[in-house]
Amino acid sequence: MTSSHTPVPAAHAGSAPFRLRRDKDGTVWFCRDGAETRVNVHLCFPWTQPERFFSLRDEDKNELALVESPDGLDAESRAILEAMTAESRFVFPITAIESADPDFELRVWKVRTRGGPRQFQTKLDDWPRPLPDGSLLLRDIAGDLYRVEQPEQLDVKSRRILWAFMD
Amino acid sequence: MNSSSSSPDRNREIVRRYTGQPATMPAEIRRHIETAWGGGPVQLYALADIDPALKLTEEWVAVGPDSLALYRSKNDGSNPAVRIFALADIADAKETPGLSCTRVTLSNRPGEPALAEFRYSQRQRRAMGALLFLLRQRIEGGIPGPHEPDRLYAEGVAKPIREAQASVAANRAAIAWRLLGYLKPYRTQVILGMVAATVMTVVGLVPPYLTGYIIDAVIRPFQDGELSQESALQVAFVTIGGLAAVFLTREAMTWVRLRKMAVLGEHVARDLRNDLYDHLHKLSVTYFSSKQTGSIISRVSSDTDRIWDFIAFGVVEVSLSLLMLIGLGCVLIFLDWQLGLLMTLPVPFLLYMIYRNGRGMQRMFLRAWRKWSNLTDVLSDTIPGIRVVKAFNQESYEKRRFGERNATVTDEFFRIHHRWTAFWPFLLLFVHAMTVAVWFFALPRIVGSEPTLTAGTFVSFLLYLGMFFQPIEVFGQMSRMLNRSISSAHRIFEVLDTEPDLTDKADPVSLERVRGDVVFDNVLFAYDPVSPVLKGISFAVKPGEMVGLVGPSGSGKTTIINLIARFYDPTGGRILVDGHDLREVDSGRYRQQIGMVLQDPYLFHGSILDNIRYGMQDASVEKAVGAARAANAHDFICKLAHGYDTIVGERGHTLSGGERQRISIARAILHDPRILILDEATSSVDTETERKIQEALDRLVSGRTVFAIAHRLSTLTRASRLFVVKEGLLVEQGTHSELLEKPDGVYRKLHDMQRELHEMYAV
Numbered sequence: 001m002t003s004s005h006t007p008v009p010a011a012h013a014g015s016a017p018f019r020l021r022r023d024k025d026g027t028v029w030f031c032r033d034g035a036e037t038r039v040n041v042h043l044c045f046p047w048t049q050p051e052r053f054f055s056l057r058d059e060d061k062n063e064l065a066l067v068e069s070p071d072g073l074d075a076e077s078r079a080i081l082e083a084m085t086a087e088s089r090f091v092f093p094i095t096a097i098e099s100a101d102p103d104f105e106l107r108v109w110k111v112r113t114r115g116g117p118r119q120f121q122t123k124l125d126d127w128p129r130p131l132p133d134g135s136l137l138l139r140d141i142a143g144d145l146y147r148v149e150q151p152e153q154l155d156v157k158s159r160r161i162l163w164a165f166m167d
Numbered sequence: 168m169n170s171s172s173s174s175p176d177r178n179r180e181i182v183r184r185y186t187g188q189p190a191t192m193p194a195e196i197r198r199h200i201e202t203a204w205g206g207g208p209v210q211l212y213a214l215a216d217i218d219p220a221l222k223l224t225e226e227w228v229a230v231g232p233d234s235l236a237l238y239r240s241k242n243d244g245s246n247p248a249v250r251i252f253a254l255a256d257i258a259d260a261k262e263t264p265g266l267s268c269t270r271v272t273l274s275n276r277p278g279e280p281a282l283a284e285f286r287y288s289q290r291q292r293r294a295m296g297a298l299l300f301l302l303r304q305r306i307e308g309g310i311p312g313p314h315e316p317d318r319l320y321a322e323g324v325a326k327p328i329r330e331a332q333a334s335v336a337a338n339r340a341a342i343a344w345r346l347l348g349y350l351k352p353y354r355t356q357v358i359l360g361m362v363a364a365t366v367m368t369v370v371g372l373v374p375p376y377l378t379g380y381i382i383d384a385v386i387r388p389f390q391d392g393e394l395s396q397e398s399a400l401q402v403a404f405v406t407i408g409g410l411a412a413v414f415l416t417r418e419a420m421t422w423v424r425l426r427k428m429a430v431l432g433e434h435v436a437r438d439l440r441n442d443l444y445d446h447l448h449k450l451s452v453t454y455f456s457s458k459q460t461g462s463i464i465s466r467v468s469s470d471t472d473r474i475w476d477f478i479a480f481g482v483v484e485v486s487l488s489l490l491m492l493i494g495l496g497c498v499l500i501f502l503d504w505q506l507g508l509l510m511t512l513p514v515p516f517l518l519y520m521i522y523r524n525g526r527g528m529q530r531m532f533l534r535a536w537r538k539w540s541n542l543t544d545v546l547s548d549t550i551p552g553i554r555v556v557k558a559f560n561q562e563s564y565e566k567r568r569f570g571e572r573n574a575t576v577t578d579e580f581f582r583i584h585h586r587w588t589a590f591w592p593f594l595l596l597f598v599h600a601m602t603v604a605v606w607f608f609a610l611p612r613i614v615g616s617e618p619t620l621t622a623g624t625f626v627s628f629l630l631y632l633g634m635f636f637q638p639i640e641v642f643g644q645m646s647r648m649l650n651r652s653i654s655s656a657h658r659i660f661e662v663l664d665t666e667p668d669l670t671d672k673a674d675p676v677s678l679e680r681v682r683g684d685v686v687f688d689n690v691l692f693a694y695d696p697v698s699p700v701l702k703g704i705s706f707a708v709k710p711g712e713m714v715g716l717v718g719p720s721g722s723g724k725t726t727i728i729n730l731i732a733r734f735y736d737p738t739g740g741r742i743l744v745d746g747h748d749l750r751e752v753d754s755g756r757y758r759q760q761i762g763m764v765l766q767d768p769y770l771f772h773g774s775i776l777d778n779i780r781y782g783m784q785d786a787s788v789e790k791a792v793g794a795a796r797a798a799n800a801h802d803f804i805c806k807l808a809h810g811y812d813t814i815v816g817e818r819g820h821t822l823s824g825g826e827r828q829r830i831s832i833a834r835a836i837l838h839d840p841r842i843l844i845l846d847e848a849t850s851s852v853d854t855e856t857e858r859k860i861q862e863a864l865d866r867l868v869s870g871r872t873v874f875a876i877a878h879r880l881s882t883l884t885r886a887s888r889l890f891v892v893k894e895g896l897l898v899e900q901g902t903h904s905e906l907l908e909k910p911d912g913v914y915r916k917l918h919d920m921q922r923e924l925h926e927m928y929a930v
């Protein structure tokens with residue numbers, strides 16, 4: 001393949017105004033120029049910028065619009081977008097760490113989250129990842145994500161445990 | 168077929184121990200659900216563990232013969248505990264995946280409010296996937312398979328943990344015990360070594376005692392004039408002789424002990440290595456594709472090596488140090504109970520301090536380890552990617568990045584050094600405080616008006632005091648070593664405990680000469696239970712036929728030949744070779760008669776000749792050269808400076824893809840297989856080379872059953888029949904021209920597309 005075959009979009013996908021509409025059954029429709037399309041949201045930066053850069057795509061995953069910030073949308077569309085992404089960007093918010101002890105090949109974390117206590121495992125050499133906003137992101141072996149929002153605000157014991165995992 | 172499916176109990180144990188969620192659906196909940204939907208059994212279930220407010224919850228989702236149930240075990244009263252939905256009412260189960268929370272919406276008709284919603288975390292993904300798969304099959308009216316709800320649920324939840332750890336959920340003591348079991352064949356050696364070690368330790372307690380004795384029984388009485396010079400010397404010489412004998416015994420015992428245990432350690436390490444390697448060869452390819460090569464290799468090499476430490480030093484050293492401490496305590500209390508207690512009572516405290524220090528150090532090591540891997544990450548990033556670094560002129564950025572990380576890791580090392588350099592003098596201070604205390608309490612008793620302690624006893628005490636420190640230090644050092652050896656042992660046992668999932672029957676049919684009659688009878692296959700890869704394939708191939716397999720990427724072609732070679736067993740249906748079910752034949756004898764040329768052929772480290780003769784080590788050189796000629800490889804081999812003796816493989820001469828393919832074709836020709844499998848044997852080579860390989864193959868295919876996979880359809884012109892595979896189904900079969908006649912056939916489409924491409928790019 002040569003580069004001249006790469007399709008170039010005629011106009012920037014996000015340029016024309018649009019709005020979102022939600023059905024009784026929960027389906028969300030993307031309305032622009034009188035046409036309506038079923039729409040799904042993909043987060044471009046699910047870890048670092050979960051509140052910005054939403055890629056709205058139709059059922060075949062073609063991009064309909066790229067929302068850099070929801071501020072430019074009308075109130076209803078913004079609320080719909082917020083509701084659509086609240087779950088998909090959800091990660092377990094850790095409020096306290098009870099222990100993080102090594103087991104064979106695994107580190108077993110016992111934590112409290114805002115939704116209740118949970119136990120999970122990471123690989124021994126898998127380290128929590130510091131994010132630009134100062135929070136700490138952990139990913140367990142099943143793929144679930146956990147976030148310590150403000151590590152320095154945790155209780156003494158949690159901070160003692162986290163000390164080895166933070167800069 | 169999956170290695171984890173053989174041990175449902177272990178999966179349940181893992182779920183219980185590591186996830187804190189129930190390992191099976193509680194019986195009363197199951198009963199409750201079955202009553203609620205009118206009697207049928209729960210066929211599959213999974214846990215939805217997140218509620219609409221994104222809090223953790225426990226909601227069971229179960230599928231039965233004609234209903235789906237949602238059962239909330241932690242009920243807040245907003246919904247009835249159990250809700251039942253008729254499968255007939257469910258038209259769609261839509262998943263909205265998220266980072267950690269996936270929502271499932273069950274709906275009846277588009278435009279109407281959803282019937283129900285539930286949410287689950289990634290941990291439940293596999294179990295839930297199996298359930299939704301079954302649900303969708305039901306919605307589409309498919310036939311249900313066999314149902315083992317408990318097994319599938321526990322297997323699904325435990326899988327990520329087993330992939331990371333794959334272990335016997337055992338504890339440290341059990342592992343150490345099992346490791347010691349490997350000493351059994353060497354029982355006498357062990358006893359000898361241990362006896363020598365014990366004697367060595369006990370004898371070591373004698374010299375300080377003799378010193379005290381000499382002072383009290385010889386020197387003092389002589390100086391006080393109570394003993395004649397003659398008898399004093401006599402006793403002195405006997406004592407000197409005794410001392411010499413003690414040291415002699417001690418050193419002899421040390422020699423026996425070190426030698427026995429060091430050799431024993433090697434014995435055990437060798438036994439483990441052999442066991443491991445033998446066992447690895449019993450495991451199927453499934454095991455190897457689920458593990459990293461490096462991790463398997465290190466189990467056989469470095470992990471077994473650490474076991475040597477454990478046997479040669481760990482076991483002995485720790486038990487001896489314990490013995491030594493107890494011995495010292497007894498001797499001291501026996502010599503003088505007051506001073507004895509003064510010295511032995513603080514020992515547990517000392518040990519505790521060492522333990523505490525170790526814990527604190529562990530956190531520091533962890534931190535240093537993390538920073539260290541940050542540093543090595545830079546290396547493993549930039550060195551393979553050095554060309555990109557240079558192309559973007561990022562040398563100074565990379566140097567700075569490395570320098571910064573190097574500095575932070577060094578800071579951590581400084582912290583560690585500060586800690587231990589402060590700790591040991593502190594500990595010594597404590598020990599010396601004990602010494603001072605002994606002086607403080609002992610001297611008034613020696614020089615009092617009525618002395619209750621002799622000078623000799625006092626001196627012995629001081630000498631014993633010096634001996635206290637060493638075993639305590641050993642405890643400090645050994646705990647890390649022991650921990651590491653136990654972890655190594657764990658990794659080794661983990662492999663040994665993996666049950667082979669493809670085993671031959673007790674008395675298999677031995678196919679002495681395969682005719683090459685291959686029949687697939689409605690074969691189903693899945694690498695993991697959720698997504699079937701082959702969905703019912705049937706065909707019959709006669710001996711000597713050449714069959715071409717074509718189809719889009721990922722359609723299941725390689726899977727079909729993997730099944731023919733019996734790398735896996737089918738999950739449903741059967742495969743017959745010469746009328747025998749493959750599960751009943753002797754797989755060793757059978758595989759000897761199969762030749763495979765793979766897309767990315769593997770050459771072992773060794774000469775080209777060794778590689779051609781792999782599996783036929785006793786073939787003559789003439790035959791090997793003949794095979795190379797037939798494979799069109801002879802020419803390029805002779806052009807190499809070292810000819811057939813050129814060393815190839817990982818650390819040897821690098822051959823191009825086409826050259827490697829021709830060598831592996833030569834290997835197959837020499838092998839003279841009855842069934843030949845060619846998986847894209849001519850994929851990434853130029854047309855000239857392809858023509859050469861093609862000629863070689865043409866020579867090879869005659870007189871045997873051949874399965875050939877090719878993306879370039881032109882390669883398959885010789886095939887007597889073509890099978891078109893698409894999404895796990897055999898959608899078309901026939902000769903090239905028959906297939907072209909179907910106006911909108913899959914083959915025809917592929918063919919037209921390739922011709923167009925060819926015309927577009929051919930110059």
Ligand SMILES: Nc1ncnc2c1ncn2[C@@H]1O[C@H](COP(=O)(O)OP(=O)(O)OP(=O)(O)O)[C@@H](O)[C@H]1O
Pocket residue numbers: 456694695700718719720721722723724725726727
């Ligand atoms: N070891 C494995 N474990 C799990 N899934 C696998 C494994 N090997 C293959 N698959 C999956 O099975 C499906 C069929 O794979 P297969 O290798 O048979 O395809 P193929 O027809 O040979 O494709 P290609 O033309 O690209 O070689 C693919 O979806 C693939 O992802």
Ligand SMILES: [Mg+2]
Pocket residue numbers: 724725726846
């Ligand atoms: Mg393939």
